[in-house]
Amino acid sequence: MNEWMHSGLRRAGDLRAAIGFGLLTGLLAHSAAAAAMAASGSKASLGPDFGPNVLIFNPSMPTAAIQEQIDRVYSLQRQNEFGPERNALLFRPGDYKLDVPVGFYTEVMGLGASPDGVHITGNVHADASLRNNNATCTFWRAAEGFSVTPAAGTASGTMQWAVSQAVPFRRMHVLGNLVLHQNGGWASGGWMSDSLVDGNVGSGSQQQWISRNSEWGSWTGSNWNMVFVGVVHLPEGEWPKPPYTKVAETPVVREKPFLEVDAEGRYSVRVPSLVRNTAGITWRGGSTPGKSIPISRFYIARAGVDTAATINAQLDAGKNLLLTPGIYELTEAIRMSRPDTVVMGLGFATLRPTKGTAAMTTADVDGLIVAGLLFDAGAETSPVLLEVGPEGSKASHAKSPISLHDVFFRVGGAGVGRAKVNLRINSNDTIVDHTWIWRADHGAGVGWNLNGSANGLVVNGNNVTVYGLFVEHHQEFQVLWNGNSGRTYFYQSEIPYDPPDQASYASGPGTNGWASYKVADGVTSHEAWGLGVYSVFRHPNVVLSRAIEVPRAPGVKFHHMITVALDNLGEISNVIDDAGGPTSTNPRVTPRVTEFP
Secondary structure, eight states: OOGGGOOOOOOSHHHHHHHHHHHHHHHHHHHHHHHHHHHTTOTTOOOSOOOTTEEEEOTTSOHHHHHHHHHHHHHHHTTOTTOSOOEEEEEOSEEEEEEEEOOTTEEEEEOSSSGGGEEEEEEEEBOOSSSTTOOTTOOSEEEESOEEEEOTTTTTTEEEBOOOSSOOEESOEESSEEESSSTTOOBOOOEEESOEEEEEEEOTTBSEEEEESOEEEEEEOOOSEEEEESOBSOOSOOTTSSOEEEESSEEEEEOOOEEEEOTTOOEEEEEEOEEEEEOSOSOTTSSOSEEEEEGGGEEEEOTTTOOHHHHHHHHHTTOEEEEOSSEEEESSOEEEOSTTOEEEESTTOEEEESSSSOSEEEOSOTTOEEEEEEEEOOSSOEEEEEEESOTTOOOOOTTSOOEEEEEEEEESBBSOOOEEEEEEEOSTTOEEEEEEEEEOSSSBSOSTTTSOEEEEEEEOSSSOEEEEEEEEOOSSOSEEEOSSSEEEEEEEEEOOSOOOSGGGSEEETTEEBOOSEEEOTTOOEEEEEEEEEEEOOSSTTOOBSOSEEOOOOTEEEEEEEEEEEOSSSOOBOOSBTTBSOOOEETTEEOOEEEEEO
C-alpha cells in the first residue's frame, strides 16, 4: 500500500544471525521454566505443544523474563516485512506489567474467556514501520482477546495502534484512549471488531477504517472512508463531511474463533454463535456465547513437518486443524470436506502452493470456518488460492454459513508469486469477516510480467456478505461479483500501479482499464456501503474509465463512494458507471457519490 510515500524498505535478514541464538536461548529458558512448574505440580503448565514459534506466558513468570522474550521477538519482526519468521505470543489469564511492541507476523493473544481475563498494564503498541511516522506498510500483525491499561507515561493513558492492512484488532478492551496513527504520520488501515475502548478513539490521519460491533466513549477524526457497522455510540456527522458511513446493526455474523484456557489448564477453541441484527460487543456479560471445542479434537500442525497429505489425512479422520506459526509449502491443496470443520492459524501461519495448485479448497457443506491464515502465491501459477465450494455449488447455508475470518492473500513481495484468482466463493451464504487481497506493489518478484494476478475476489455464490474488503493492485477486476443478493460493508482498493500502457490495461473497446469493483451484468440485486478506490499510476497516459461498474437494476444499490488520485499521473474518470466525474491532483479533486442510482 502506498509505496509512493516511501523508498528504501529495510529487511530483517541482517538481524537474524545475531538474534537467532538469543531467541533460541530464550525459548530454551522458557521451556525449562515450564518443565520446572510442571514438576512442582503447578497449574501453570503450558498445555499443548504449539511448537517453538508460540510463546505462552503466565503471571507467575518473572516480568523481566517475559519482557526479554517479547523484546527478542520484536527485534526480529520489527522490520521483517517479507521475512519467513512467524510468531504468536499467548497470555494466560492474569495481570501483567509489560511493554509489548507488535511487529510483523506477530499475533498477541489473551487466553481468557473474556478480554478482561488477561490484563496488561503498560504499553501495547503497533508503531510505524517506515520513516517519518509512516505506517502505510505496517501490515500483518494482530492484537486479540485481552485488556490494556496504558501506563501514565504513554501519552496520558493512550494506546498507539498505527497500522495499515491485515492488522486485526479483535476482542480488545482498552482502559483509556486509542490512537490509530503515530504522531499524525500516514496510516492506511484498518479493522476493529468486538472491542471496547473506555475513552476516545482518535483516527487522525487514517485514510480509511472499518469498525464492526464495537463500543467506545467517543470517536474523533476522519479522512476518506470511515465505516461503522453495529457500533454503539456512533460519531456525530453525516457523509460526505465527515465521510462517515453508519449502519446501525450487523445483519449476520459469527465472531472469529479463539483459543482459551480454563483454571485447570485445559485448552479449547471457542466458536462464537452465529448472530443476526446485532450492535456492540459479544462479551458484555462475560464470555462470548458459543461452543467450546477441546484442543484434543484439533490436529496441531507444524510447518516443515506436516505436508498437505498428512494434514488432509487428519481432516478426513475427523479432526479440526490448528496451524502453528510458519510457512507451509504445499504440493497439493488442503481440503475441507466435513461440515462444521474449523481450520485456524496462529501467528499468521502461511500457506504457499508450490506446484500450481490451490492452497485450500472446501466442499459445499454447512458451518465451515477458516480463520487467521495468510495465503501466499507460489512461483507456478495457481488457478485459485482459496476456493470456497466447488464450481456450481447450489446448497443453502443460511442456517449455518461458511465463514472466513482474517484471511489474507499475497501475490509477490516475498518472491515471485502468481495466481489467476486469489479468493473464489462459490458457496451460497458465505460470510467474509475481514480480508486483504494484495498483489504486491513493492518487494521481491514485483512487476507487470512477474507477479501476475487477474482477480482478487470472485463471488459466484448468492447471499454472500463481506465486512472489511481490502483488495489491491490486481491486473483485471479487483472484485468480480456474479452472484445475487451480495452485500459489502466497507471496500478499500488501489488499482494497479504498474500497467505499462493503456493497451495493456483495457477491459473492452472504449473502456480504459478494469473497474475495481464489478457487479456482473446479469446480477439483479446487490448492495454496498462505504467504498474508496484510489489510483497510483506509475506510467503516463494510463487512466481508468470508472472505479465501479454495476448493472442498472432496481435491486442494485450503492451508498457512499469516493475516488482519489494519489499521484499526478492519470486519473479515475468516474466513480460509478458514468457518475462522479474525474479525479485530479492539481487542484486536488476527490469525487464523491452519495447514492447510486
